[in-house]
Amino acid sequence: MPAVLVVHGGAWAIPDELAAASVSGVKAAACDGFSVLKKGGSALDAVEAAVRSLEDNNVFNAGHGAVLNSEGEVELDAIIMDGKTLGSGAVSSVKNIANPVSLARAVMEKTDHVMLTSRGANLFAESIVREDFNAKWAHDTVGAVAVDSDGNVACATSTGGIRNKMVGRVGDSPVIGCGGYADNFSGAVSCTGHGESILKVTLARLVISYMEQGKSVEEASERALKYMGDRVHGAGGAIVVTPSGQWAATFTTERMAWAAVEKDTLW
Amino acid sequence: MPAVLVVHGGAWAIPDELAAASVSGVKAAACDGFSVLKKGGSALDAVEAAVRSLEDNNVFNAGHGAVLNSEGEVELDAIIMDGKTLGSGAVSSVKNIANPVSLARAVMEKTDHVMLTSRGANLFAESIVREDFNAKWAHDTVGAVAVDSDGNVACATSTGGIRNKMVGRVGDSPVIGCGGYADNFSGAVSCTGHGESILKVTLARLVISYMEQGKSVEEASERALKYMGDRVHGAGGAIVVTPSGQWAATFTTERMAWAAVEKDTLW
Numbered sequence: 001m002p003a004v005l006v007v008h009g010g011a012w013a014i015p016d017e018l019a020a021a022s023v024s025g026v027k028a029a030a031c032d033g034f035s036v037l038k039k040g041g042s043a044l045d046a047v048e049a050a051v052r053s054l055e056d057n058n059v060f061n062a063g064h065g066a067v068l069n070s071e072g073e074v075e076l077d078a079i080i081m082d083g084k085t086l087g088s089g090a091v092s093s094v095k096n097i098a099n100p101v102s103l104a105r106a107v108m109e110k111t112d113h114v115m116l117t118s119r120g121a122n123l124f125a126e127s128i129v130r131e132d133f134n135a136k137w138a139h140d141t142v143g144a145v146a147v148d149s150d151g152n153v154a155c156a157t158s159t160g161g162i163r164n165k166m167v168g169r170v171g172d173s174p175v176i177g178c179g180g181y182a183d184n185f186s187g188a189v190s191c192t193g194h195g196e197s198i199l200k201v202t203l204a205r206l207v208i209s210y211m212e213q214g215k216s217v218e219e220a221s222e223r224a225l226k227y228m229g230d231r232v233h234g235a236g237g238a239i240v241v242t243p244s245g246q247w248a249a250t251f252t253t254e255r256m257a258w259a260a261v262e263k264d265t266l267w
Numbered sequence: 268m269p270a271v272l273v274v275h276g277g278a279w280a281i282p283d284e285l286a287a288a289s290v291s292g293v294k295a296a297a298c299d300g301f302s303v304l305k306k307g308g309s310a311l312d313a314v315e316a317a318v319r320s321l322e323d324n325n326v327f328n329a330g331h332g333a334v335l336n337s338e339g340e341v342e343l344d345a346i347i348m349d350g351k352t353l354g355s356g357a358v359s360s361v362k363n364i365a366n367p368v369s370l371a372r373a374v375m376e377k378t379d380h381v382m383l384t385s386r387g388a389n390l391f392a393e394s395i396v397r398e399d400f401n402a403k404w405a406h407d408t409v410g411a412v413a414v415d416s417d418g419n420v421a422c423a424t425s426t427g428g429i430r431n432k433m434v435g436r437v438g439d440s441p442v443i444g445c446g447g448y449a450d451n452f453s454g455a456v457s458c459t460g461h462g463e464s465i466l467k468v469t470l471a472r473l474v475i476s477y478m479e480q481g482k483s484v485e486e487a488s489e490r491a492l493k494y495m496g497d498r499v500h501g502a503g504g505a506i507v508v509t510p511s512g513q514w515a516a517t518f519t520t521e522r523m524a525w526a527a528v529e530k531d532t533l534w
Contacts, residue, residue, distance in 0.1 A: 114467065123435070168387015213479075
């Protein structure tokens with residue numbers, strides 16, 4: 001089974017002066033994630049590694065600058081999902097966490113819940129004392145999807161949200177079926193774009209639904225993004241993989257930074 | 268176009284001594300919601316009225332008693348969605364709010380966001396000063412779906428969550444596509460049951476997906492609940508209406524309190 005990993009660094013009108021750095025950032029993250037797959041690692045480990053690489057890359061911070069809510073604070077959202085078991089972890093509105101995707105994974109693996117929010121999510125982070133959660137800054141929406149050599153798929157998405165958002169605003173990123181979805185029976189998707197629009201059409205689940213109806217990964221992504229544009233006038237992007245290794249990176253925004261690795265090819 | 272309204276008061280092993288009161292509670296709420304439709308009101312107004320009736324009914328509180336998180340506090344979640352516009356509002360982990368469904372509606376109508384969590388959601392409630400948000404107690408998961416005489420559908424779901432949950436735990440209820448979904452192009456769904464399982468299969472969106480594939484409301488609901496049972500071993504229930512007035516109330520738990528009103532018939 002051919003392993004594949006696809007990442008994105010957010011879909012928006014990326015200015016020319018940031019485009020090159022964005023592209024090299026997503027390519028580096030794609031390679032970081034794919035190196036996990038190459039060693040026989042799981043899709044789940046690979047998407048976590050790729051998203052951590054993006055979370056750690058200042059390019060995806062410097063782009064928007066620190067994205068602050070209306071009280072001038074940073075609140076972060078992230079999700080991770082294992083297509084083999086539908087195991088899912090999500091955190092919303094957490095503060096002072098460097099790698100929200102890893103906190104989301106801890107929610108998945110160390111609690112009976114799948115989503116923790118705000119102070120509760122931070123209390124949980126403190127309770128499990130993993131130093132690598134500590135951090136200083138926000139970042140764009142980033143994400144990864146992967147299929148490993150056993151045909152298991154996984155997705156992860158992480159974000160600092162939108163500028164001047166209301167305190168406690170939750171976007172699409174930590175919401176299962178919206179910012180991401182993964183099921184070995186169909187595929188894995190990670191989304192980015194206008195959060196409120198993605199929520200209204202449950203974009204990740206909509207892409208999967210079209211795939212279940214027999215559409216290719218490209219057709220399913222395009223059709224779902226078109227529905228979002230037509231129905232709620234929102235733009236965005238999606239990356240997709242299937243258990244058999246089909247993949248796509250599609251967007252209706254002006255640009256989306258993305259990269260993919262398949263066998264020894266970096267796209 | 269025949270108007271229909273269906274409500275539920277939670278799907279679980281309702282004990283015999285509560286069954287009668289549960290049934291009369293959902294019937295009363297169904298009539299409250301339907302009276303809005305009868306006066307020519309919208310599906311959106313009708314589901315809000317029905318869920319407020321359930322939120323205000325002590326039966327659905329006395330059942331579980333006040334459901335407390337692990338710090339001994341009450342945290343509430345709710346969602347409302349307008350199938351005409353996909354307008355959506357949700358609140359998670361709010362405290363001291365009597366009618367979270369109406370706060371969710373305020374998020375939909377008075378902010379640019381669709382989901383607010385925790386302290387931010389409470390700050391928002393204070394900022395809009397609607398006395399009817401103030402309250403004392405928690406309640407079971409309750410929900411409503413409706414289609415009005417113009418063929419517009421809407422859904423609403425509200426809950427106190429599960430006993431001894433972690434602080435900040437978000438269940439399925441406030442999550443678009445999981446606790447509820449509404450789109451005039453397909454139908455409206457409100458779900459109840461094991462929250463983490465509902466999240467993993469995005470139950471409301473899954474029911475809609477099967478309907479889009481041509482399944483009847485009963486078949487779509489049964490198939491989605493079966494998938495949830497098979498894939499993640501979770502039980503629950505769903506109520507559904509379509510723009511043309513088809514409806515169903517389906518569950519895989521031992522019991523689910525539900526009621527429906529159609530023309531002058533109370534089911």
